[in-house]
Structures are given as structure tokens and as C-alpha cells.
Amino acid sequence: MLLDFYLLDVSYEVVSQEPHIIIWGVSRDGKRVLLRDKRFRPYFYAILREKASAEAVARKIISLSERSSPLIKVEPVEKKFYGKPVNALKITTVIPEYVRKYREKVKEIPEVVEVVEADIRFSLRYILDHHLRPCGWHRAEVEARGRNPSYKVEEEYEVKGEINPLEDWSTPELRIMAFDIEVYNETGTPKPERDPVIIIGVLTSNGVFKQFLADGFNDKNAIIEFTRFVQTYDPDIIVGYNSNRFDWQYLLERASVLGLKLDVGRKKDSPPSTSTYGHVSIAGRLNVDLYDFAEEIPEVKIKSLDVVADYLGVMKRESRVLIDYVDFPKYWNDPSKRGLLLKYNEDDVRSTMGLADKFLPFAMQLSYITRLPLDQVGAASVGYRLEWFLMHEALLNNELIPNREEKEAETYKGAVVLTPLKGIHENIAVLDFTSMYPNIMIKYNVGPDTIEKPDGCSIASHYIAPEVGHCFRREPPGFFKNVLSMLLSLRKLLRSEMKKYPPTSMEYRLLDERQKAVKILANATYGYMGWLGARWYCRECAEAVTAWGRTIITAVINRAREMGLKVIYGDTDSLFVENDPVKVRSLVEYVERELGFEIKIDKVYERVFFTEAKKRYAGLLTDGRIDIVGFEAVRGDWTELAKEVQENITSILLKEKNVDKAVEYVKTVIANLMQNKIPVEKLIIWKTLTKKIEEYDVESPHVSAARKLEKKGLKIDVGDKVGFVIVKGAGKISERAEPFNLAKDPRLIDVNYYIEHQVVPAALRILEYFGITENDLRKITSTAGRKSLFDYLGKH
Template identity: 60%
Template sequence: MTETIEFVLLDSSYEILGKEPVVILWGITLDGKRVVLLDHRFRPYFYALIARGYEDMVEEIAASIRRLSVVKSPIIDAKPLDKRYFGRPRKAVKITTMIPESVRHYREAVKKIEGVEDSLEADIRFAMRYLIDKRLYPFTVYRIPVEDAGRNPGFRVDRVYKVAGDPEPLADITRIDLPPMRLVAFDIEVYSRRGSPNPARDPVIIVSLRDSEGKERLIEAEGHDDRRVLREFVEYVRAFDPDIIVGYNSNHFDWPYLMERARRLGIKLDVTRRVGAEPTTSVYGHVSVQGRLNVDLYDYAEEMPEIKMKTLEEVAEYLGVMKKSERVIIEWWRIPEYWDDEKKRQLLERYALDDVRATYGLAEKMLPFAIQLSTVTGVPLDQVGAMGVGFRLEWYLMRAAYDMNELVPNRVERRGESYKGAVVLKPLKGVHENVVVLDFSSMYPSIMIKYNVGPDTIVDDPSECPKYGGCYVAPEVGHRFRRSPPGFFKTVLENLLKLRRQVKEKMKEFPPDSPEYRLYDERQKALKVLANASYGYMGWSHARWYCKRCAEAVTAWGRNLILTAIEYARKLGLKVIYGDTDSLFVVYDKEKVEKLIEFVEKELGFEIKIDKIYKKVFFTEAKKRYVGLLEDGRIDIVGFEAVRGDWCELAKEVQEKAAEIVLNTGNVDKAISYIREVIKQLREGKVPITKLIIWKTLSKRIEEYEHDAPHVMAARRMKEAGYEVSPGDKVGYVIVKGSGSVSSRAYPYFMVDPSTIDVNYYIDHQIVPAALRILSYFGVTEKQLKAAATVQRSLFDFFASKK
């Protein structure tokens, strides 16, 4: 008997049952029941693109394709169709078979048939193919006809249904209606006295948990036996039954460690909603937990360039979740010491709880954006964070291509090609007052829309331009793009920006402090991220719709646009301080700035708005490097080298504080006094070693390095001590006293007695240089920073000396 249910889609997967594929949809009904929907009707397919000149033979080619059919997975159909490929009409054959894995075999065989130019869309994963074709998006409400599948012991859900018809969305993408979901954060602590933890030998001594009901729990080992830990973890997950599981670096450490540890101990890590299934590492490197959405919050922290160190405690402090000063911090190599000492174990337990509280707090900050990103791209939540922004946009484009009857190009391995980038002016160095930053709204997407840029709109022969109503010609590079009809990218971007405007309008219906407002804000941010990725995507060598000439043309138009705006600003008498890609810094004259905005919008046809106003802003001679004092008193620091990996945390702190003092007080001498106090604290051994660690990533195996850089030497010493060190690992080291090169004195920070730190190295090569990048402009010297105060100076003196 058929009935209709309303549910929110969480995830999709598929299995082969009998000799047919079955799509599995995991979801929650609006009344809070966890459900599985099984669709037996969908079949895998791909396309054969018919070569030019063979269009009249498409039926014969389809017959040849049918003759390739094998019993294991027969070709059900080979149907000729009219499609579009890079915007142009093409003939194709849609080849449908039974088993998804067989598509690979048929793809290669079909390509060998005369008249077939290529096989397309054979690499789109079956479960995602289903979501695209059925226009299903995660975290969206659907009404769907179903039949009760009865009790199914294979799934840990409230009900199992068989899909009886296609889903119908209950709302458009500007609506957000979600039932409450169960969330759990987890973190593990591992006991290892012999270097890097090894799941073959080292036990999991604590699993810490915090759930959406506010409950916290520690599951602890019995001495060094972690069998109970793993079993109780499995029991906990199955009992609480979370929809979303979050961790921090869990895809690369916690889950793989638990999975391997469970295998070693012969324990089934049966924490999924599919009975008997265990977590597996899947595409994009994420760990798949069937029926649950496993989210690694580290993926989102990685996308925050303003945070130098991506440790849990650093990110939690930066986002206002938990201050480092208010939590327990224990270095990982000291965990055995705290575990084995009954007096110290309580502190280790507090540390484990602080870790999971910080993880849960980050989830509250990051998940709203992640969920909206999943909804907008159509990619399930557990995958969307693990993939790069190019892949996110690509899945969005693939859905658009399906709706527009466009064939999706294959991914081709190619070498990256460089091209001229954006305009970045050399700044007027010094301190400037009352500076406004003007920002071109979505400059590159707007250029792509205005000039119809895309791989399908390029016109190679100028004589063909008249039939397209003319061509747009990119300045400098001369690439031509037809004026009409609209190309694939223009259509997609117009829809994307229109959708964003609709969402922003929807936001206005709610107070800024309401949950609805915040959710819509996260959605419009997700849409903005996709739109802004479109230009870079075309120049990305892995892109299906790769087009170097398109990317080259967009940057050429971008350069022309900002230089034209700069020229007009100067004609108006505005002092231009700096320009970078899509931003202009000018001394704020309200009337003249309004005229500039009017010129850009009416004459040039682009939107530009005031982004921020600095009371004071300081530029060095370098591009992309400045410090500004905003109207609300906040300090805005961009691009100073103390964020580099070969500077310690103290150097960054000193540089930021010096800039803050100078801009806030106007007193240079106060900044000098601050630096001297830091140097004094350093000499007296009062600075924690954690602030002196220099972090650098190993880009290759230790043996492959020809020169012994400091981080390489530190890595060698780690390896000699029994620690595993691999390419991609971040090595934290400090410089100790002694003779010889800096490299020869670089040691892993956890192998060093703080009293052996070479204080003079940090003063001469970290603290003073970091401070002087700002203070030297005001006439401050290295000698002054290390000596007693001699003269009081302010910014007033600095300005006076420049007259």
C-alpha cells in the first residue's frame, strides 16, 4: 500500500542486493523518526559522444554498443539523444546497464567503436548520480510516495520504506525547515611511550564525548587494556544514535586509529546505522559512517588563513569557544606520565573533557555554514568539508549541466599553466588617517556574467562574431567571447547570484540575533563562496570545465576595471593609497567617494561598496601587508610575515601588539617599552616554550632533502627517537644554545629542557626583526629595542618630520 511521507535527506549510498543496485536514502521525517528509503528502480548509465561527421550513423553506433552487452551486467538500453556539449548541439547515446561497477568496463569498450569520440559521465559515482537526477539536496524537505518495507533488521532506524515514486520538494532553497538532529562530539587520548602513537601496539586510554543534550562522558581503559574502551564506545554510539558525529582531525587520526585498533583487538567497530557495516575511508579522504554524517571540523579550520596554528586549542580560542588560559593543556608525549600517576590522572581527565568541549563548541560555530554548503552544492555533509572548493563548485556545475541538458566533460590530467594575475599596487608607505576601503562586489563572477565568459562561448575566428551579435574582446590578451546566446557559466552564475539575493532578502524578515537570520546568513555565505570560486575554477588544472583563456581574460578585464577606477578616483582628487585585486584604499572624502561609486556602477556597470573605514592605517613598502585601526577600535592586521611558518608565536604576538600600541596610542615609545619588557621576560625564562615553537611542514620524505633546514634536522631527531615522520607532517622545533649553525641546534620542542633555549637567537632573529617590520618606519632601531629608553616620540612627531 502506497503512502506519502515528508522527510529531510541526510545522505545517500547504495548496495548490490541480489543482482540489482539499490539506492539507500538516509533521512529524518518532520516528526523526528529516523528512516531509510530504498529505491530499486534506478540504474547506472553514461554517454557515448558521437564524433562529428557520424551524426547520421547514430542508430548503427547504438546497435554496436548493444552488442557489447555481457551477462554479468547487461546493457539494458542504448538510446540516441540530442544533447549539448560545451554549449553546442551534439548527438549522444545514453548507455544504461545494471551494475554500477560495470560502467568502467563498458566505458573503455564503447570508446573503441568507430564514430564514438569519447565516453562521458562514466566517473560520476552512482549514489551522487541518483541525487543529481532526482534533484535531491541534503537538508532539504521532500514529500515522497513510499511503501512500507516492513521490519528490516539490517538497518538501525525507526522505519524502512521502499520508494514508489519521485520526490517533490516542499520548499525552495530559500527556505530552511529542519527537524532537531542528534549531535555528538568525540575525541580520543592514546598512550604511547615510544614516539608517535601506533595502533598496532598503543592503547586508546580515553574516549571523551559530549552530546546535543548537554551530557558529557569519559570512557576509560582498564590500565593499558583498551578493549572496554572500544566496546563501550560502540555501545554509546548505538544507544545515543547520533545523526552527526564531529571530531577535530578525526578523519586523519581518531577514526583511522580506532578502526585499526579495533581490527587488532578483534572488535567490530559497528557504530553505523547499517547493521554489520563499519566505518571506511572513502572518497576525498573522509571516513564514512553509514547512516550518520561524520564531520571533521579541522577541514573548516584549514580554510581559515588568519589562524596560523590549527591546533584545537588555538582554533577554539580564536573563535571565542574556549580560552587557552581557562583550559588544561597537556603535551601529547606527556600523556603516559599523567595516565600512570594516579595523582595526575584527574588532570588528564579534565584535559580530555576540555578537548571534547572545545570540539563541540567549534561544531556550534562551524556546522551551520557546513550544512548550508552541503545544501547549496548538493554534496552530503560528511564529504563537502573534506573536498576542496574546486570540487564543491564542480558538483554544483554538474547539477546545473543536468538541468540544462549539457554533457559533463571528463576530468583530464594536465599540467597547471600560469597566466597574468590581478593588479596589486605598491602602497604609499606610512601611516594614513581616515582611509576608506572600496570593494568591488563579486568582481570576477560579475565580469564572467557581463562578458559571457566560458569555455563554450570562446570565438576563435573573428569573422564569426557577427552571427553572435558581436564579440566581447578581453583587453591585453585579445580573447573573444560571443555576446549571445548566454553561455553555461553566465547562466549558472546569474542563477547563483539571484539565489543569493533572494536569501539575503529573506534574512531581512528576521531579527539579526534570531536563529533563522543566522542560518540564512550562513546560506548566503555558502552561495558567495561558490560564485567567487568560479573564476579560479576555470584556471584549475583538474577542472572538468578547464579554460586557461577564460581565466586569463577575466583577470585582464579585472585589471582594466580597477585601473580605470583608480584613474577616475585621481581625476576626482582622491588620494589613492593602495589597490589590490578588487579593492581600493583611498583617503575618505564622502562627496568624492560617492561620485566614484556612481561612476563605477553607472559608467562601468559594476557594483562597488564601502567595505570598511580605517581611522588610521599603516603600510610598509610591501604589497598585501598593512595594519589598520578600525572605527570601532579593533586592529586589522593583514599579511605581515609573522604569520609565516618559520616565525614563532611570540614573534607574531609582538608584531601585532606593537602595531596596536602605535595605532591606538600614537606613542612609539610605549611600543618600544613593550618590546623591551618581552625581551626581559624572555631572558628571565618567563616565556612558555609553547610560544617559542617554530612550525614548518615537511614537503617530502626526510631522505629526499639535500640541505638540512632546521625543521628537517628536528624531524631527523624525532625519527632517531622512534617517532614516525611523514611528508605533510608539521614539525615543531626550538633553537637551543650551543655552537654551530641554527639547523644543528634545532630540536623537537618536546625533547628540550626550557633552560637550554637560545634566548639570544629568539631576540635577534625573531622578536626584534618582527617588531622592526613596523617600528623601523618610525625611526626605531635594533639598538633602541635592546637598550634603555632615550627619547619619547609620538605619531605627531612622525607626521611633523614628514612635512
């Protein structure tokens, strides 16, 4: 029989010394189903020396066979490696775990040059080989096997024939559950062996909200009831916020302490486990940590759930309950306050579900495109996401997949960044190349399989990168050229399809999320080649792309100047020029006709202000928004107050053209600080620990704050961001750095420090270009006779 199913996840298990692929899905009639494929076997490849006898090497490999997982086939195959034909053997065994063991033994055979594809996980190997698409529909030839009590599915099938992806963009009605836990602790860092889970909140996609509460400090029943609820509701997707790193880990350890099994999956007696990218895997369900997607929003410095939910319009911070975790005990222990703690948990759960509405559509399309299951695609880096896409394309091109190897970091010259014309400029157009680096790679056939040694290089048969001299074959098209051409064509097709539907339709939204996923993959390809962790790492390729990029943008700058078009600034793949429509149109035509690249007007500034520094400017867009680049407003080691001050100063200067008013605004902020009217949250300084606390020789403020957190029982690791404030008192600044959650009273704050080191320097970064000094910010001046912006700098 033929079965249509929507693919959720693929896993495997070994049954009686036989590997079984387990496919979890949803059928057309909404049943949760399991497909079992007993036919697939693990394999890898050995690349042989040019004149080696494949038959002789095959016999040597067969002699390595072990009874516990015999080598069932060693066969010669015709493959390419970096675009060139190679002599290779495909080596197949039975038990997936034995692949790595055999790999090490095969490596020792003298005729073997390299062993590849031995590090691809068995279940993902199946996805690649069968061209499956997570979060997509498929059709399989199967036989029904009824229900198996070991699995929480409505039907089990055995795969007997082909599985084929379908061109069906619909999504079944999936069951989604958001959850969040609160833990009681009085010392700082909660410890599962001691501290109970006092609240577990859940919210389902059909609107059911429940909370499972500890009985005082006895949380055993709360965890049992939570587990029972998960099994009863039977979600396809479970979402949390920082749940991979905290909620699941804590629940697992706490359940173990209490002698419980956290049996929340669709396979009996199979608790959640941490997998490859640090994500928690739950059998038959997709566990998605939304924090992974919040990490990719550079505009949000503090990644707490309440801040991200506020930024994305899910729930306003001022309209929700906010309680610091160190205060949980006093709310839990006081019956009159416990309701607030319960509301805090509810707000967290509802915010989590709201973020799921924002992030999941994109995540599902990213999963569909890359073929990484939904629970892994968020946890994986952009490089790994792209790599899985490349691995499938390599399979289609009969290319062997290179190993990931340890490499030394190598630097190379980057993009062109012009020194900007200092001052105020009006009516400025920003011209932006469309996918400049991917298009360079396509035009010049750049890739690790097309690069050749300079001694065999000729203009007739090769593209030679300017400045660096790296040489790339003109023909045939390389692996990366083919992949990028396909991605860019697919994005154009998707954007064209979008025009057929109204923006409010489901079809439009799905197409939009898919084209965004495709764009991210295409734009990541250049950076991927220069990433040390990449399988297809090629420093020379990345260096050549930036060299061509510099040549192209320099040519455009020169052309613009020849046309009499004033160039204000240039950075990598964009130019800021005066917005003369006729000349701009002519420049665009030149780029497209003579250089063969696409360039367009990305945005227009009514007014933009440049310092003499590169990558530092602020502008007023035609829609009234303020755009700030390169000042403290977007740097991570300055306070929210510094960011706010710069944004407001910029707004006053660019919208009202009034320098004196900007100065008066700064004085008002200083006055509010001195009167303790500024919330402590706006005064937090965030810094990342780049090494272990004990390895720091100098006691900087964030290290001092981290030590204080450790004394309270919190575990602080390398890579953690430490938030601190500077409080009043004697001694060095570092000695007065307090963790922000331990210093909540504004009256404790050293306001002079914030005036001297945050507000005034942040303000002067902009105002000094208008002749304002530190003294001007301190002295009281009359607001009469205010000067305009152009009285200071003159109109440009």
C-alpha cells in the same frame, strides 16, 4: 502513500545482482527511516563523431555486453557539450562497478570521440538526477516495508514514485554526538598493534557525557562499550576533530587487532570505511571532521583543537587542562594524576561539541546548496564543492559534464596591485567592488562554452578581452553566466529575506549561513576555471577575467585622480582613497553608472601605515581594531612571539602615535626573553615538509626536527607541518632545532637566536620606517622627551 523526510545521506548496495539506492532520513514525526529505490540504474554517455551513425555505434556497444552486468539500454540522446549540440548515446548497465569497465571498451570504438560522466559515483548520480538536497526536506511516493533487522531504523519504505525537494527550511531535532580518543604510547607515534586506547570520551547534544576507560592496558571492553553507546544513543551526526585522519583510523585498526567489529553504523556488520575525499563514511550516520572547517580559518596558524576553540570563543586555553600526548603514560600510570588526563579528554570533547555548534549550521547550508552530503562537503576542497553545484546546473541545462583530466600548469598575468604611497595616512576609505570577478564573467559572458577562436571574432557579436584578446560570444548566455547570475540573485534574495527577522532568530541565522555558502560558491568560480583539477578548466577564461579586472580598476584609479581624490593604494578589486565623502560618493556613482559595476565603502581607517612594498600595511579601524596585512604577523614561518610583537608595536604606533613607547615595549620583550619568561609555545616555528625527508639535500631546521620525530617513532609525511624551537648548544642552527614537544623548558631555549632572528627583525620590519635602527632597540634610552609618530614621518 506520501512520506515527508529530511535527507541525511544516500548510499547504495547490490542485492542479488540488483543495485538498490539506500536513502537515510528522518520523518516528520522524528522517526529514523530508510527509503529503498530499486529502479535506478548506472549509466554514462558516449559522444560520437559528427557524421557517425548512432544506430551502428549502438550495435557495436551492445556487442560488448557481459552477463554479469548486461548493457540494458543504449539510446541516442540530444545533449549539449560546452554549449554546442552533440551526437551522443546514453549507455545503461546494471552493476555500478561495471561503468568504468565499459567506459574503457567504448573508448576504443573509432566513431566515439569521448566518453563522459562515467566517473560519477552511483549514489551521487542519484542525488543529481533526482535533484535531492542533503540537509533538506523531501516528499516521496512510497510503500511501507516494516522493519528490517539488518538496519537500525524505525521504518523501511520502498520508493514507488517521484521524490521532490520541498521549500521547507526547518530542521528536525537531530541527535549529535562528539567524541575523542586518547591513546597510550611511550615511543612517540602510537601503533594500533601495540598501544591501547585508554580513554574514549563522548558528549551528546542532549548533554550526556561519558568516558569509556581501558582496564589498565586492556582496552577491549572500552571499545565494546563505546560501540554499544553509539548504537544505543543512535546519533544522526558524529563529530570529531581530526577524527578522519586519526581517531576512526586508529579505532578501526585497534578493533581489528582485538578481534572486534566496530559496528557503529545503522547497517548491521558494516564498519566505517574511508571514502572519496578522505572522509570516513559510516552507514546511515553523518561523520563530520570539524578539523576540515578549522583548516579554512587563515588567521589561526596552529590548528590544534585547544587553539581553534580558544580563537572561536568556545573554551579559553587558560581555563582548560593541557597535556602533551608524549606525557600521557605518566598521567595514566599515576592514580593521583589520572584525573587530570580524564579532564583533558573531557575538555577536548566539550571543545569539539562547541566547534560543532559553530561550524555545523554553515556546513549544513553548504551541503544543501552544493548537494554534497554533509560528511563529504567539509572534506571536499572549495573547487570540488563548487563543481558538484555546477554538475547539477549542467544537468538542468542539458549539458554533458566534462571529464576531469591531467593538465600542465599554465601561468597568466594577475590583478593590478599599485605601489602604495609610503607613510602614515589618516581617514582613509577602502572601496571594494562587489563580487568583481563573478560580475565580469556575467557582463562579458565568460565561460569555456562561449569562448571562440579569434579569427571569427567581431565587436558586434563578441566581447573581446583587453590585452589578451580572448573572444567570447555575446549571445546566448553561457553556462557560467547563467549559474553566476542565479547565485548572485539568490544571495540578494537571501539577504533581503534576512531583514524580515530579528538577528537572534533561528530564521535569520539559517538565512545568514545559507547566503555565506552561496557567496563562497560565487566567489570561487573565477579561481575554479584556472584550477588544473577542474572539469570546466579554462585558462583563457581566467586570464580574460583578470585582464578585464585590470582595465576596470585602472579606469577607476584614473577617474579618482581626475576628481582630485588622493589614491593611496589599490589591490585587485579594492582601492584605498582619502575619505572625502562628496568625492567618494561621486566616484561610486561613476563606477555604477559608467562601468556597470557595484562598489561600496568596505571599511574606514582612522590611520593607516604603508611601507613602499605592495600588500603590506597596518591600519587602525574606526572600531578600534588593528588590521595587519603582509607583515610577519600573518606569515606562517614566524613565531607567535613575532606576531605578538608586531601587533603590539602597530597598536602603540597607530593608537598612541608614540615611537619611543614602541621601542621601549620591544626592549621589555627582549628582557623577558632573557629571563626565560616567554612561554615556549610562543617560540615555536612552523614549516611544512614539501617532499619526503630523505629527498632533502640541505639539512634545514624543520627537516632536522622531523628526523628527530621519526627517531621517536612518529610518522612524518609530505605536507605535514613541523613545529620546532631552537635550543642552546654548539653546532649549526639546524642541529639545534628540537621538536617543540620535546623541549618544554624555557631554560633550554637559545634566547639570543630568538632576539636576533625573530624579535628584532620582526620589530624592525615596522620600526625602521620611523628611523629606528637595530642599535636603537638594544641601547637603554631615557623615556623622557618622547617623540610622536608625526615627528618621524610628518603628517600626510
